[in-house]
Amino acid sequence: MLPLVLSYLPTQGYVPPTIDDAHPPDIIPWMAEYGTGFGKQMVMIILSVILIWALFGIAMRKPSLVPGRLQWIAESGYAFVRNGMGRDILGEKHFRQWVPLLFATFFFVLFNNLFGAIPILQLPSFSHAGAAYAIAIIMYIVWIGVGLRHHGVKYFKLAVVPQGVPGWILPLLVPLEIISNFIVRPLTHSLRLMATMLAGHMIVMLAGSGAEYLITQTDSIFNAGLGIGVIIGSVALYFLELLIMVLQAFVFTLLTALYIQGAIDAHPEPAVDTSTTVAA
Numbered sequence: 001m002l003p004l005v006l007s008y009l010p011t012q013g014y015v016p017p018t019i020d021d022a023h024p025p026d027i028i029p030w031m032a033e034y035g036t037g038f039g040k041q042m043v044m045i046i047l048s049v050i051l052i053w054a055l056f057g058i059a060m061r062k063p064s065l066v067p068g069r070l071q072w073i074a075e076s077g078y079a080f081v082r083n084g085m086g087r088d089i090l091g092e093k094h095f096r097q098w099v100p101l102l103f104a105t106f107f108f109v110l111f112n113n114l115f116g117a118i119p120i121l122q123l124p125s126f127s128h129a130g131a132a133y134a135i136a137i138i139m140y141i142v143w144i145g146v147g148l149r150h151h152g153v154k155y156f157k158l159a160v161v162p163q164g165v166p167g168w169i170l171p172l173l174v175p176l177e178i179i180s181n182f183i184v185r186p187l188t189h190s191l192r193l194m195a196t197m198l199a200g201h202m203i204v205m206l207a208g209s210g211a212e213y214l215i216t217q218t219d220s221i222f223n224a225g226l227g228i229g230v231i232i233g234s235v236a237l238y239f240l241e242l243l244i245m246v247l248q249a250f251v252f253t254l255l256t257a258l259y260i261q262g263a264i265d266a267h268p269e270p271a272v273d274t275s276t277t278v279a280a
Contacts, residue, residue, distance in 0.1 A: 136190030
């Protein structure tokens with residue numbers, strides 16, 4: 001539908017939205033030459049922390065054996081993260097200490113993504129690269145710290161030297177492992193979230209501005225009808241965006257759990273063949 005709309009938009013008069021239009025000006029710019037400052041997205045990040053604290057604080061203020069609706073939502077959200085991303089990924093031995101981090105990460109990313117679906121706010125916080133880089137760097141420091149705590153400095157060797165590989169091929173594989181684990185991994189962890197949120201936001205902006213132009217700025221009944229069709233079709237696009245917002249919060253948290261698990265169990269020692277031992 002969107003390519004069809006673009007083909008009917010007159011080349012004169014219509015100005016499509018840009019990435020700059022997706023991010024409103026900063027409220028308090030402190031590094032204007034770099035385009036950074038205290039802006040709407042930072043306000044929403046602070047708002048997300050307040051909303052998460054309020055939601056779960058109120059839900060669990062007076063817990064009961066038979067939960068009410070709000071308590072059930074809070075407990076279901078906690079159980080989803082605890083069991084689906086904590087215990088299933090990190091294992092029974094290690095998952096409990098990481099549930100708070102995974103829980104906070106999932107709902108923090110989820111709330112900031114869902115802001116893009118709220119008409120007044122209508123901007124996902126992680127559509128800005130700075131926010132995505134910041135949270136990915138935090139997770140980067142966490143899983144490297146976990147690896148150092150469990151294995152010491154030897155962790156860096158375990159992370160980049162594959163086991164069971166002939167020595168002659170290591171000069172080729174080790175640089176690739178360094179790039180993959182310590183450079184590409186944090187970049188993709190952040191850019192996957194940012195690019196998805198930004199792309200969805202830009203598509204909604206483009207569809208909305210194109211439909212508005214066709215309806216109000218052209219004299220063609222056909223174009224006006226096409227604009228109305230785009231608005232109707234945007235309902236499906238809206239629910240698709242909701243699904244993607246939830247999915248990206250899940251993927252980001254799931255990858256965090258996988259990275260932590262990989263740091264804990266970096267190249268574990270091969271299991272002993274107990275059957276051979278008993279037979280001997």
